[in-house]
Amino acid sequence: MAKDPSRMKAPRKKRFAQTNGEHYHHLDALNFKKSLSQWDRPKKYGEICRITGSGAFGVILLLQKTQNCNPPIDRYYALKVFRRRPGQPLAEYQKRVRSEFSIASSLQHRNIIQAFELLPVGTDNLCESMEYCSGGDLYSLLVVSGPLETAEADCFFKQLLRGICYMHEMGVAHRDLKPENLLLSRRGSLKISDFGNAECFRFSWEIQVHMSRQRCGTGPYISPEQYHKEEFDPRSVDIWSAGIVYVAMRTGRNPWKTANEADECYRDYLEDRQAGRGYFLIEDIGHDRSREVLYSTLDLNPLRRPTAAAILRTQWVKQIACCEAASSGLHEQLPGPGTSQSTEELSGV
Structure with a gap:
């Protein structure tokens, strides 16, 4: 069958972006970050640097924690804040989140993102601390x-x-x-x-x-x-x-x-x-x-x-x-919140 010339000649980058839909980097990051500043978020992973992405069920934050030593050492984590759908019962939301974390945290492989801990955020929300990848997606x-x-x-x-x-x-x-x-x-x-x-x-x-x-x-x-x-x-x-x-x-x-x-x-x-x-x-x-x-x-x-x-x-x-x-199988950072990584190692952040 003859192929449609217009389909074959369309700009490739535009074609890929159109097929996959609007990407998460188009969200209003500033307003969301302002609302997060009012939450009682876990301090053990440091302060929010920026929003790195968002999907249908969650928002991904980059957190930085500086360890006071000489010289200071910076540690970076990704924090996924799970969204609760409008009208979704709290029990259903928590079951879905805990199920996802249970699967993710049980997998230990160099080609699978490492999930560290499931934590409460505010009164009803849950978040997951994860390994951070500075290369994006x-x-x-x-x-x-x-x-x-x-x-x-x-x-x-x-x-x-x-x-x-x-x-x-x-x-x-x-x-x-x-x-x-x-x-x-x-x-x-x-x-x-x-x-x-x-x-x-x-x-x-x-x-x-x-x-x-x-x-x-x-x-x-x-x-x-x-x-x-x-x-x-x-x-x-x-x-x-x-x-x-x-x-x-x-x-x-x-x-x-x-x-x-x-x-x-x-x-x-x-x-x-x-x-x-x-x-x-x-x-x-x-x-x-x-x-x-x-x-x-x-x-x-x-x-x-x-x-x-x-x-x-x-x-x-x-x-x-x-x-x-x-x-x-090098990791971008060593597993777990008790490990450290220098700022020099993350110069690409």
């Missing part, structure tokens, strides 16, 4: 820089797969993988964040996987089986999202808005794959080995999608040379 990098070079995108993709592999081994599916939820350290380490939609598909004492029926996530990254009424394996959802993230990194755009037949771009992909043809976006960015992996992650049949562990064993991914931070 992958979405912002794509909007500012456009498509990434092959080596950089490959490195991020391999790190993402490592994080997914660990999560799935722990019985957790993220269910909302997208560039906004992938944070970057100053040294180039990628970390999965925001477990608000995550679910436990298998507990440690279980063997059988609990299937899911609930659709969740963000438009372009939602797998097609979620639009049907049948149950599905939540692990295959994360694999699909990882494939879309890689396409976004290499092309600076999302291939479609929604993976259902109402979307013209997705229909193009559907027709190409059913006819045994390659899809132009994937054909343009890959070689034989990488294209084979990408098509497998975006297989229309979720039962045929490989596991993250299987993808990591493919010849292409095994040969990806990661940056030093990804190879060594």
Whole structure:
């Protein structure tokens, strides 16, 4: 099928930003910071420096705490203040927040953001102290820089797969993988964040996987089986999202808005794959080995999608040379509120 020339020639950065919608950096930070100054917030993590982001369910703050020694040492933390929806019962709000924190704090991996503590803020709100990544998120990098070079995108993709592999081994599916939820350290380490939609598909004492029926996530990254009424394996959802993230990194755009037949771009992909043809976006960015992996992650049949562990064993991914931070697993700061980090180390903040 012939491709729409206007769609192919549109500015890539604009196209990506339009597909993902308005980004959180457009919020009124000054008014929110003023209201926070009146809250009885936890002092152990220092003072608010600025608002670094906001999502549907929370606002992220950067906190700085100076340790009085010679010379002084600055420590940086991220604090996620969970929003309570209008009219939402307090018990429901607290259950949702505690569930997210329970999952996030149980995961200890170099490619997953580290959650330290759940704390009360004011009378009814809760907040989560987390590891701070001064490199921002992958979405912002794509909007500012456009498509990434092959080596950089490959490195991020391999790190993402490592994080997914660990999560799935722990019985957790993220269910909302997208560039906004992938944070970057100053040294180039990628970390999965925001477990608000995550679910436990298998507990440690279980063997059988609990299937899911609930659709969740963000438009372009939602797998097609979620639009049907049948149950599905939540692990295959994360694999699909990882494939879309890689396409976004290499092309600076999302291939479609929604993976259902109402979307013209997705229909193009559907027709190409059913006819045994390659899809132009994937054909343009890959070689034989990488294209084979990408098509497998975006297989229309979720039962045929490989596991993250299987993808990591493919010849292409095994040969990806990661940056030093990804190879060594360096943290932007040592875990826990009792650790320190010098201002010089965070000169990129």
